[in-house]
Each structure stands twice: as C-alpha cells, then as structure tokens.
Amino acid sequence: MSLQLQMLGTGSAFAKKYFNNNALLGDGSFTLLIDCGITAPLALHQLGKTFNDLDAVLITHIHGDHVGGLEELAFQMKYAYHRKMKLYIAEALRDVLWEHTLKGGLSQPGQITCLEDAFDVHTLQPGVPCRLSEQIELELIPNRHIPGKDSFSLYINGRIFYSADMTFDPGLLDKLVRERSCDTILHEVQLEGPGEVHTTLSELLSLPEPVQRMIRLMHYADNKDEFVGKTGEMTFLEQGHVYTL
Numbered sequence: 001m002s003l004q005l006q007m008l009g010t011g012s013a014f015a016k017k018y019f020n021n022n023a024l025l026g027d028g029s030f031t032l033l034i035d036c037g038i039t040a041p042l043a044l045h046q047l048g049k050t051f052n053d054l055d056a057v058l059i060t061h062i063h064g065d066h067v068g069g070l071e072e073l074a075f076q077m078k079y080a081y082h083r084k085m086k087l088y089i090a091e092a093l094r095d096v097l098w099e100h101t102l103k104g105g106l107s108q109p110g111q112i113t114c115l116e117d118a119f120d121v122h123t124l125q126p127g128v129p130c131r132l133s134e135q136i137e138l139e140l141i142p143n144r145h146i147p148g149k150d151s152f153s154l155y156i157n158g159r160i161f162y163s164a165d166m167t168f169d170p171g172l173l174d175k176l177v178r179e180r181s182c183d184t185i186l187h188e189v190q191l192e193g194p195g196e197v198h199t200t201l202s203e204l205l206s207l208p209e210p211v212q213r214m215i216r217l218m219h220y221a222d223n224k225d226e227f228v229g230k231t232g233e234m235t236f237l238e239q240g241h242v243y244t245l
C-alpha cells in the first residue's frame with residue numbers, strides 16, 4: 001500500500017532558501033500535514049493548496065518551524081472554511097501548545113477559550129499506534145531533541161520512520177530496521193558543525209550502507225547543494241516533489 005509524501009519545506013529552522021521542514025502525507029483520500037511551521041501557509045499557497053485541502057495536522061514538538069503556522073491555520077479554518085481541523089498531538093504536548101504557544105493569539109472570550117475551541121483535538125500516547133485513515137497508521141516514538149522538552153518521531157504503517165527533530169540515535173534506527181520491518185527513513189540532518197540538538201551528516205555517515213540506502217535527508221541548511229555527492233548512500237528529499245513511499 002503506497003503513500004504520497006510531498007514536503008512543504010525541507011529547510012532547517014534558520015534556512016531562508018527552503019521552507020520549514022513540514023510534510024504532506026497522503027493516501028489518495030486523506031491528507032495529513034506533519035508539522036505546521038511559520039512558513040507553512042506560504043509554502044502551501046505556492047503549491048496551489050489551501051488549509052481546506054487538508055484533513056488533519058500532527059505536531060511533533062513545540063518549535064516555531066513546526067508549530068508557528070498553527071494560529072493562521074486555526075483562524076482560516078474557523079473564519080474562512082467554518083470547520084475545525086483535526087489536530088493529532090501527544091498528550092504531553094497538548095497543554096503546552098495551548099498555554100505557551102497558541103493562547104495569546106487565538107483566545108477570544110466567549111469564542112475560543114481552549115485548544116478544543118480551535119481544533120478537533122486527538123491526543124496520542126507514545127508507543128500506541130493510531131489509525132488516522134484507511135491507509136495511514138501512525139505511532140509516536142519519544143526522541144531526544146532538546147533536554148527537558150518532549151519531542152517525538154513518527155513510525156508510519158509499520159515501515160516508515162520520520163525522525164522529526166532529534167539527536168543521533170543509531171540504536172533506535174538499528175532496532176527499527178532489524179526488529180520492526182523499517183524500510184524507509186526520512187531523517188533530519190545538520191550538515192556542518194556539532195550536532196547538539198540535531199543529527200549531523202557525519203553521524204549518519206557512520207551507519208551501515210544498507211541502512212544509509214533507506215535514508216532520505218531533510219531539515220537541511222541553505223548550503224545543501226555543497227553536500228550533493230557527499231552523503232554516502234543517502235539522498236536528499238526535495239521540497240515540493242511528490243514521492244511515493
């Protein structure tokens with residue numbers, strides 16, 4: 001069963017050539033937006049789409065390049081399209097998203113006073129697969145990104161790993177490939193410098209070649225073209241292209 005992946009953007013948080021690393025994942029009759037960053041409204045517009053073309057949005061963690069477009073999404077759904085967008089979010093992120101990110105802009109006494117007034121909220125528990133559509137099942141995997149902040153990777157249809165933002169975790173990748181039938185890895189990459197809160201290209205290059213061949217790189221800096229041909233067996237995802245997974 002194949003899925004379609006179209007990256008709204010493939011850029012790092014500070015990239016200017018590329019939009020924020022947000023993705024459209026579709027099964028033909030259902031479209032999920034994975035993360036909705038600051039640039040998501042413009043990126044979607046440039047692909048000739050609107051928020052009304054989406055069925056649901058999922059948030060991996062609370063950083064502007066992953067949640068900064070949610071206020072516009074919620075307002076457009078309420079005042080232009082007159083419906084609520086389904087929001088899939090880890091239970092651990094639910095209150096943080098409202099209290100620390102969205103409340104200031106979205107709240108309107110008597111109209112929008114909580115996250116549920118703005119979205120059709122579906123909370124997810126890590127490790128518990130959730131069926132989003134006939135052909136999309138998704139599980140949250142807690143990852144290490146910013147110490148002390150919750151953040152999650154995604155495991156889709158028991159075979160596709162979507163790292164979101166995370167530090168290098170070769171043990172997790174090895175386990176997914178060896179024990180959980182993983183055949184596709186969509187992985188963030190920091191091309192230069194120490195990883196700190198991300199996974200570096202040199203760390204990914206230490207993985208066995210068969211694992212590298214499963215990896216498509218995303219969340220990269222503006223100088224990505226300098227690294228074409230220097231990524232071992234791994235290839236770059238390009239924003240806007242439609243991939244069949």
Ligand SMILES: O=c1ccn([C@@H]2O[C@@H]3COP(=O)(O)O[C@H]3[C@H]2O)c(=O)[nH]1
Nearest residue numbers: 012013014063064065146165196197
């Ligand atoms: O301890 C920290 C926290 C953050 N940052 C930067 O801020 C960005 C926030 O979005 P991001 O997670 O896509 O990328 C992060 C980094 O670029 C950092 O370098 N070190």
Ligand SMILES: [Zn+2]
Nearest residue numbers: 013063065165
């Ligand atoms: Zn990011």
Ligand SMILES: [Zn+2]
Nearest residue numbers: 061063145165
């Ligand atoms: Zn982040």
